[in-house]
């Protein structure tokens with residue numbers, strides 16, 4: 064939409080003008096970021112239907128606000144220099160921090176998708192005390208934030224990723240079975256040094272944020288075919304339904320608890336209180352345990368044994384594939400999405416998981432008789448939930464740039 068809507072008729076003229084400007088600013092940012100940069104002002108005008116004068120004026124406001132930048136390096140048609148527009152670098156930043164069962168991490172990304180700072184600390188946070196863990200995370204995050212702020216970047220917001228159910232409206236971790244956390248008011252526990260940065264922070268489920276990272280090439284710029292079921296493979300198994308690059312979270316944002324779908328109703332007990340849950344077969348510890356490897360073994364050890372043809376390890380991974388095949392078939396029978404992305408610990412195992420998963424698809428997934436179900440590993444990333452959190456924090460600049468551009 065590039066002209067005032069009919070519904071604007073009841074608004075005072077000044078406000079109508081202002082909301083039209085705000086809308087057009089977001090049309091421009093979505094277009095430039097959606098392409099990953101490289102469009103000229105003329106390209107933006109052609110794609111959006113805005114006049115070239117409007118694009119030039121609003122683009123300048125976005126450049127002045129340090130959201131867009133131009134480069135004078137390309138030449139368009141002969142004799143007519145073009146100045147392509149790109150997301151500004153090192154000006155604004157989003158933050159993601161996370162606690163997982165065996166590490167905590169943080170990442171700061173700028174609008175161009177560059178990592179400005181990050182950390183990852185291994186640990187054992189199974190059945191941990193949030194009043195001990197979260198202040199430590201807050202300290203590490205505060206150090207990271209101070210570094211980024213010293214570089215001159217403006218930090219716009221943060222997301223805390225937790226492997227469990229969260230109430231995003233109150234910032235409460237309702238239940239994180241593997242951490243052993245039950246109704247934790249997480250944000251105040253990050254402590255005074257973090258709080259001193261005055262950063263708006265939201266609490267999110269980690270698999271959802273991992274999935275956003277897998278759907279995104281750079282801030283505002285989606286990967287090709289950004290509709291898929293994402294399945295994370297940490298100590299727990301999480302998942303997220305991603306449609307056109309956005310999370311389909313259900314009424315409370317709790318959709319995607321694939322790790323607690325029952326594979327065998329009388330199977331091994333799960334931390335969630337149920338039995339035979341998927342993560343008891345395909346979670347990191349379940350696979351290592353079945354392969355008779357120590358639970359703190361690095362992922363490379365599993366891959367080394369697979370490559371060496373170790374029979375016990377092959378059986379453990381095939382069992383995980385069998386369980387994933389059942390769980391994912393059930394999910395795809397419900398949601399009709401023909402692409403699956405396996406993330407974190409599952410990603411490097413895809414070649415070994417695939418035969419068992421495909422066997423279950425052939426038996427259980429009705430759609431598999433008619434269409435090809437794509438199954439691929441997510442790109443390697445040491446802390447994809449942190450990356451997803453940073454991307455989500457930046458999304459508000461891209462979708463509502465007017466909040467960051469002084470009123471004209």
Ligand SMILES: [Zn+2]
Pocket residue numbers: 322323333334335336337338340
């Ligand atoms: Zn469970």
